[in-house]
Amino acid sequence: MGKIVVSQNVTLDGVVEDPSGEGGFRHGGWFHQFMGQDFQAWAELELAETQGAEALLMGRRSDEYFATRSTVLSGEWVDRLNRLPKYVVSATLQKPKWTNATVLAGEVVGEVSKLKQQVQGEIVVYASRPLVRTLMEHDLVDELRLTVFPVVLGAGERLFGETSDKRPLRLIHTKTVGNGLAHMTYERARTA
Template sequence: MGKIVVSQNVTLDGVVQDPSGEGGFKHGGWFQEFMGEDWEAWAELELAEARGAEALLMGRGSDAYFATRSAQMSGEWADSLNRMPKYVVSATIRRARWTNATVLAGEAVGEVTQLRRRIRGEIVVYASRPLVRTLMEHDLVDELRLTVFPVVLGAGERLFGETSDKRPMRLIHTRTVGNGLVHLTYERAREA
């Protein structure tokens, strides 16, 4: 059975909105602004994660975002992502935009549950905040990997929204990435 891994860049206060600054959010662009000299260490972390993944899972917005950038990206990380099978959860599109991608057009929870049964290994979710919230609500996230950027924005969309109940997680790994980023890995706690 596949393992759903949410991999996300977040601020100290959990904001994930507009890291690139292209979305018009007044605090957008925080990814580049607070990356500092840690780009190379962050890139190594991302490459190792891509090498360990069997597939990517995302919503239609992330598919569109990455598809437009994939032609401009180069290097081993970009090559790994472009080659990897991708699954786009969406009830509104018929065809994914990124290469090697399949649209999962049915009900999200059922589609992801079936995908987990078909794929062995890690199924990594980048960005895709609405999808992550659905997966968390239905206990489909097995692991969270959060790269925390050293800034508090005080406003903006956060990774997690309201849930119907608590979702206990267990910290299993921490590491410093470069000089200013922290990478936290949590697994779902089966028993609180």
């Protein structure tokens, strides 16, 4: 059975909006602005994660974002991302932009549940806030890996929105990435 792993760069106050600064958000660009000297350590963390992944899961906008960058960036991480099978959740997309991708056009919860049955290993979700919220709401996320950047923005879209109930998690690993980033791994706390 597959394991849904959400991997996300977030600010200390949980903001995930416009890390690159390309989206027009007034506090956008925080990823590079607050990365400091930690890029190499962060890149090593990301490469290790993709080497352990069996597939990627994302929404339509993430498919477009990554597909554009995958043709101009190079390196082991990008090469691995390009080779992985990708599943794009969308009700409107006919043909995904990124290589080696399949559209999951049906009802999200059912499609992702089937995907978890079909893929053995980690199915990593990058940069897909609406999808992550849906997956969390329906208890489909097995693990959260958050790389926390040392900044409080005070505004912007956060990774988590309102949920119908509490979602208990258990901290299973922490580490410092470089000199200024914190990486925390949580698993879903299952009740007896």
